[in-house]
Amino acid sequence: MNNKLIDLQHISKSYDGSIILDDLSLYIRENEFLTLLGPSGCGKTTTLRILGGFESPDQGRVIFGGEDITKLPPNKRQLNTVFQKYALFTHMTIAENIAFGLKIKNKSKAYIDDKIKYALKLVNLDGYGNRMPDSLSGGQQQRIAIARAIVNEPKVLLLDEPLGALDLKLRQDMQYELIRLKNELGITFIYVTHDQEEALTMSDTIVVMNQGYIQQIGTPERIYNEPENAFVADFIGDSNIIDSIMLHDELVEILGAKFACVDKGFGNNKPVDVVIRPEDVELREPGKGSMEGVVTHLIFKGVHYEMEVMANGFEWLVHSTAMFPVGTKVSIHVDPYNIQIMNKPVSEDEEAVAINE
Amino acid sequence: MNKKWLATPYLFWAVAFIVIPLLMVVYYGMTDKTGAFTWENVIAITSPEHVKALMLSLLLSLISTIICLLLAYPLAMILVAKHASKTSFIVMLFILPMWMNFLLRTLAWQTLLEKNGVLNGILSFLHLPALNLINTPGAIILGMVYNFLPFMVLPIYNVLAKIDINVINAARDLGANGIQTFLKITLPLSFPGIASGITMVFVPALTTFVISTLLGGSKILLIGNVIEQEFTTASNWHLGSGLSLVLMIFVLLSMVISSFFDKDGEGAAL
Numbered sequence: 001m002n003n004k005l006i007d008l009q010h011i012s013k014s015y016d017g018s019i020i021l022d023d024l025s026l027y028i029r030e031n032e033f034l035t036l037l038g039p040s041g042c043g044k045t046t047t048l049r050i051l052g053g054f055e056s057p058d059q060g061r062v063i064f065g066g067e068d069i070t071k072l073p074p075n076k077r078q079l080n081t082v083f084q085k086y087a088l089f090t091h092m093t094i095a096e097n098i099a100f101g102l103k104i105k106n107k108s109k110a111y112i113d114d115k116i117k118y119a120l121k122l123v124n125l126d127g128y129g130n131r132m133p134d135s136l137s138g139g140q141q142q143r144i145a146i147a148r149a150i151v152n153e154p155k156v157l158l159l160d161e162p163l164g165a166l167d168l169k170l171r172q173d174m175q176y177e178l179i180r181l182k183n184e185l186g187i188t189f190i191y192v193t194h195d196q197e198e199a200l201t202m203s204d205t206i207v208v209m210n211q212g213y214i215q216q217i218g219t220p221e222r223i224y225n226e227p228e229n230a231f232v233a234d235f236i237g238d239s240n241i242i243d244s245i246m247l248h249d250e251l252v253e254i255l256g257a258k259f260a261c262v263d264k265g266f267g268n269n270k271p272v273d274v275v276i277r278p279e280d281v282e283l284r285e286p287g288k289g290s291m292e293g294v295v296t297h298l299i300f301k302g303v304h305y306e307m308e309v310m311a312n313g314f315e316w317l318v319h320s321t322a323m324f325p326v327g328t329k330v331s332i333h334v335d336p337y338n339i340q341i342m343n344k345p346v347s348e349d350e351e352a353v354a355i356n357e
Numbered sequence: 358m359n360k361k362w363l364a365t366p367y368l369f370w371a372v373a374f375i376v377i378p379l380l381m382v383v384y385y386g387m388t389d390k391t392g393a394f395t396w397e398n399v400i401a402i403t404s405p406e407h408v409k410a411l412m413l414s415l416l417l418s419l420i421s422t423i424i425c426l427l428l429a430y431p432l433a434m435i436l437v438a439k440h441a442s443k444t445s446f447i448v449m450l451f452i453l454p455m456w457m458n459f460l461l462r463t464l465a466w467q468t469l470l471e472k473n474g475v476l477n478g479i480l481s482f483l484h485l486p487a488l489n490l491i492n493t494p495g496a497i498i499l500g501m502v503y504n505f506l507p508f509m510v511l512p513i514y515n516v517l518a519k520i521d522i523n524v525i526n527a528a529r530d531l532g533a534n535g536i537q538t539f540l541k542i543t544l545p546l547s548f549p550g551i552a553s554g555i556t557m558v559f560v561p562a563l564t565t566f567v568i569s570t571l572l573g574g575s576k577i578l579l580i581g582n583v584i585e586q587e588f589t590t591a592s593n594w595h596l597g598s599g600l601s602l603v604l605m606i607f608v609l610l611s612m613v614i615s616s617f618f619d620k621d622g623e624g625a626a627l
């Protein structure tokens with residue numbers, strides 16, 4: 001998993017004067033499941049379109065297996081796309097849809113028939129070959145779109161929010177299906193979604209994007225546990241983001257109270273942002289934590305209770321399996337390794353992010 | 358809710374101007390001067406001069422339809438590919454003549470093509486030999502193409518505009534080059550528009566008598582002219598109606614074929 005299969009180098013793209021992608025660099029390793037994650041309009045589809053060859057960047061290069069393919073038309077690229085809205089050929093049967101790429105490549109009829117059968121089985125739609133796309137449900141059409149792409153045995157599969165139109169249950173089923181497919185076929189997936197849960201569940205690597213900039217690249221665990229800036233922290237799951245002061249190494253002052261932490265090298269008395277995940281906020285009996293507060297809201301969420309605790313002028317978001325009724329006096333404790341320290345935004349880009357929230 | 362009564366005015370209109378005239382054509386076509394039933398007027402189509410006129414009509418409208426298709430398809434593709442705002446000049450170029458009276462437009466071509474008309478004037482100014490343009494089948498085809506081209510462009514434009522760009526992209530993605538994508542995706546998906554465009558050009562071209570009168574002179578008789586003359590100069594309504602019924606069969610035939618390709622009425626443009 002160490003070869004750089006695809007290398008996007010300093011890609012820029014603007015439409016009608018507005019910048020969509022700004023000097024974006026990113027590499028994808030062989031066999032990786034890489035997810036582009038970000039809010040609507042942040043440039044995910046545009047990035048994918050540049051990879052697929054449907055759009056050419058204003059600046060920068062696309063390297064595929066060491067070769068510059070920036071100017072190569074889509075039909076000459078060794079990758080296939082599953083489009084955001086399926087894009088099946090409505091005038092052809094399911095079997096003809098799946099066979100399309102193979103017929104173009106002049107494969108034998110026997111080979112094509114085998115492949116159709118295999119692909120339909122793979123996506124659990126055995127026996128649908130003679131149906132027309134219009135007669136299938138959204139989820140089934142989506143699976144056909146995937147089958148149509150994978151029979152060509154691409155090195156890389158680009159998937160643009162392939163599960164966006166499906167309901168929750170089907171989406172979860174399909175997530176497992178896709179992971180199974182990927183392991184079975186051993187191909188590289190570049191996946192686009194704006195659903196952070198989906199990204200965390202499925203990916204080897206997540207690329208968090210906002211307004212055409214990459215905010216952070218990392219494993220799901222890293223992105224979740226150690227967000228590099230307030231945008232990532234806010235976008236990935238719920239979190240408490242608090243203005244704080246780093247007193248010195250391993251000690252931070254949050255809302256006037258001192259908390260031990262594990263971060264070093266931020267300097268002394270330095271303003272920072274602190275991120276604490278709601279499930280990492282521990283509620284104790286009054287006097288037994290670092291900060292006193294009172295529960296102001298309580299909602300049952302199924303797996304846990306969601307509570308809001310007012311303490312030192314800040315509304316803390318807390319997830320806990322233990323229930324504390326509204327009005328309960330509590331004390332807040334956070335383990336040192338659950339406190340994530342982030343530098344205050346300095347660059348213009350990060351400033352833009354902060355304003356945007 | 359019952360809103361059927363809203364259709365009442367239309368129903369009156371349809372009965373008064375479609376059903377009654379149609380019944381009258383059938384009545385006249387199936388009777389002789391004494392009012393007795395006869396097939397004679399319909400069978401009259403087999404007389405040599407009628408066959409000749411019908412064949413010529415079929416041939417000229419077929420050629421015009423093909424020329425319209427060949428001109429309209431690329432044009433519709435260009436219109437779809439560019440944003441309409443950028444091509445509004447081209448659109449205007451095609452729409453503008455449609456605002457003029459049909460007769461006026463055709464008369465304009467008569468003036469242009471005449472022996473001492475504008476075109477030959479330019480040619481003689483350039484010391485080139487004059488051309489015999491007017492009163493030829495070519496002039497009639499020109500008039501048909503000119504008048505009916507928009508009816509081919511619009512339905513084709515309509516279906517092309519509805520094709521999702523990602524369907525085209527998907528074909529390219531799966532390895533098809535530009536030509537393969539056109540032949541396997543764009544063209545089949547636009548069949549409904551082509552079919553309805555063909556009917557919308559072929560039917561009026563087959564039945565026209567104005568274009569052939571103005572641009573074909575009295576020498577070239579199309580079936581439309583023959584029928585018109587039966588009604589006007591010859592005052593033989595029975596024969597005129599009988600021949601009309603035959604022509605109607607051809608019109609219906611072309612519409613049936615068209616609706617076979619355009620099952621969902623997708624190409625219905627106007």
Ligand SMILES: Nc1ncnc2c1ncn2[C@@H]1O[C@H](COP(=O)(O)OP(=O)(O)OP(=O)(O)O)[C@@H](O)[C@H]1O
Pocket residue numbers: 015016020038039040041042043044045046047194
């Ligand atoms: N062809 C185009 N012409 C002009 N602007 C475009 C074009 N394509 C995309 N954009 C703009 O580029 C920006 C990024 O679009 P993109 O489709 O990449 O977003 P996205 O991250 O995929 O969003 P979503 O999650 O909504 O699909 C948007 O503001 C969009 O309006």
Ligand SMILES: [Mg+2]
Pocket residue numbers: 044045046084160
């Ligand atoms: Mg998108």
